[in-house]
Amino acid sequence: MSYHPERPLIVQGDHSLLLETHNPQFAAARDAIAPFAELEKSPEHIHSYRLHPLSLWNAAAAGHTLQQAEAALHRFSKYSIPENVLEEMRRTYARYGQLILTKDDESTLRLTVTDAFIAARIAREKTVTALLKQQPADDVFLIDPVTRGSLKHALITLGFPVDDQAGFNDTPVFELALREHALSDQRPFALRDYQQQAVDAFVASGSHGVVVLACGAGKTLVGMATMARIGMQTLIITPNTAAAHQWRAELLDKTQVDAKDLGEYTGLRKEIQPITIATYQMLTYRPEQGGDMPHIELITKHEWGLIIFDEVHVLPAPVFRAVSEIQARRRLGLTATLIREDGLERDVFSLIGPKRFDLPWRQLEQSGHIAKAHCIEIRIPMSQHDQMAHATADDARKSYRIAAENSIKDLVATALIKKHAGQGILVIGQYIKQLERIAAHLGAPLISGRMSSGERERLYAAFRAGDLRLLVVSKVANYAIDLPDASIAIQISGAFGSRQEEAQRLGRILRPQGGPAFFYTLVSDHSEELKFAVNRQRFLAEQGYDYLIEDWKP
């Protein structure tokens, strides 16, 4: 019945850990629990972690022992640790290492099960037996390498983690070195501490997994440094062509790669080179509705030493399936927001790999690596006509849209643009008609999916060069677009309650500029939009961003 009010950690019966950030022992406790607990939220006062089986198995795989984990909890816990939590930790840890996957020969993998009861259970489980080739003994199963990912996924779903010792395929070596000075401005550059830690954590834990870093914190650089460390042919998959071109530009600027070794596999070109950059859209393209996806083989057939999944949170389902077949390749997922409204984060963990590195956004802000951001929600009245239409709409979706397209937002956006004149400003929205209206009202160019990628890139380039200070953009600019000069974002509408979109839009203005960034969200007061705004802001609120709420006063 211990009680130590001075300590910072609260271990709860539901396996969550609450860590008081203002406690003098906060940093020590955070470092002690980080190897085996998953960070869930990091708001201002209390950070939440969770003891998830995956996080415990990852710790076990990385050599972090149960005794170390228990000792960390006992050392920092304010109250008695619930006995069920300790017991569950012991059971979970004990499961790791009971199923070992090794290579038998080039065409067969061997799954050895040390616990006879687990072996018997597996042999009866239909989801698993469908993936097995043969069972030469009670505790040994032979499998086809193609089903390696699916089998691991099926077993982990049953609660049996596989210690995958089958290794990776031998693939063509491709040496890549980071430059000491960026080519563009000749300024010296080196990896920041946390970027180095992310690369180390990824490589040390078996070269498959996900690195989570805030927008603007240099995920591309982490990817490039990983490529340099692995030294093998690499496929980089990005969400769109503009992002693919950004990768190419960054690789040429910060590594010594020769342009002829960089291939582009997009709608524009189909080149395969030692380093190839593709898009998810191209890989999942079907010439006929319901037909095959001819380009998906780029992932499965070519012997890549490393595949980088940029913005891994948008990984489409067909790519998920393809990834399950390439477990013999090193896989790096990069994202700022590993949240999906469809709840498929867990599939990302099991197929790409577990989260290897994560840093709270606010921590990066404090260290000056991303811009200090102020989030401001401005509540705007609707005209009497809109108010009545909103109230009498047939359903909530229509009400939402009426509120989202509130015409008074045009005036508010204009006033904000005037207030921040001279700074790089993005007006971001969901509905094309609304965006066209506001772009015409502001006299600014509109970038949407209807615009050719060449024209889009020309406008982005003009914005980066400072020739353009104001852009109106649709959801095409939600992620993977690097606009270092943007420091003001005005969000006039969004996709309902998407936390992902909210965070990614804030991410457009987090590249450090020297001054603070301002993220304005315009919301119609007393409307359906207001209800969704609460959910949209949840991820950022959990990252410690406080929204300042203001009423619009003309």
Add this chain to the structure above:
Amino acid sequence: MGTPESLKPQPADACTPGQCSAWSMDQQIWRLWVVLHFLPVGVTQQQVLRKNEIRKIATVLGSSDHDMITSLITTMQGTGLLARHEGLLQPACINWPAWSKRMRAAIYAAIHGWERWSRAEEHDAMDLLADLPVDCWLNLDEVVEWLRMQSHGKLVGAHWMSLFTDHHALSLHHLSSDRQCIYLLPLWRTVLLEQAVTLPAPGWHGADKDAKSCGFISASGEILLPPDCHHSVLAKLTTCCNITAIEQMITLQLDLKAIQRMGADKTALQATRALLECVQSPLPQAIAYLFDKQLAQQAVASVAATSLVVVLNEPSAIHHLQKTGFPFSQPFSDKPEILLLDTSADALAFIRTCAESGIMLETLIKPVQWISGTASIKAWMEMHADRAGRWLEICYQKARSSKPKQLFACITDDYYGRIEVRPTRRSRQGYLWGSSIIALEPRHLLRLRQLEIDEITETGLDQL
């Protein structure tokens, strides 16, 4: 087996997977005690606890064992941790000496045989039990055997085993998951020897008068309270929060609707805000904004709390509206088309229902700090009330060509549809009376609001 030392300590209980609980008995009682603040349980005429309410409590506790909850509630009532108030069992303030006394009485009751013991025999029983080693695991059979061996007289017939196995809600001991071992809390001896007590779970520390009230409030209104927070905060928070979880920390959710229902009740709003600020200060801006907005709001026409003022296009539609079940009032008998929708009603749903039923609404006015808009000002003007002596802030325009003026004024005469006010003007020394009386009708007023007493004091208007 002569002395208590002959009872050998056993290894700590290795909880069987799937069976062990996160909670010791006194923690479980504390959790239940906290939950009952927010979900008091009703008792039927047959003196049975209401099942639906027990189910809700079980959900918050994350337990499916309704019998255990019922049994704990009964024990808690018996030991004074709960009190019955208007048919509901609610947590009582903790009085440890009284609790200890009741606990001892419960132990007596549990071990009484079929006839009453004498006082001396009761003392003997208590002494025997107090001799048992505490704070270590013991073999239950050996404990019972030892007690039986030491008993004499009527004590021989005591139900020692059932004391430990059937009265687990006494919260002074734990049984191992296989029920072969027993662990007596140090409190066991404290209670039996009538020493000063407090239960050991951190939550019970909140009964100390020096306990803190602090916690954490997020922008979305989630409140996390540490278990050792001052218990008085719990009772106060029931007016504006719902409980969502109770693990080691207590998780509450601020009920935004409850705050909205406070309408323009400034006292209640200020008290609620002060209460939340004693949990965390400053409040997250989103919560402070909510209070600021609410405090700035005034009841339209000073009638009951209102969420919407509605003017019906066709007064006869009132009959249809009465069937919809929305709570509203008609404050003016000669103006039946003016409705005040109660704050408890969903204004959007009301408007939607009206549209679907073909009821035309002429004007919708949200209550704000300022009463503005012709219908609302008319409604205010046409109230049957004598407001002479009240202070207003008004913005008026006597003629279309004149410039609107905003000032503080005191009502000198209040008529139906017209007021006369004495204006003030501001000088370096403060506010001074203006020179003339102004007669105002609704058409002259752009907006008005009534001043609160503290505003009148702060501005010094009460000194005029």
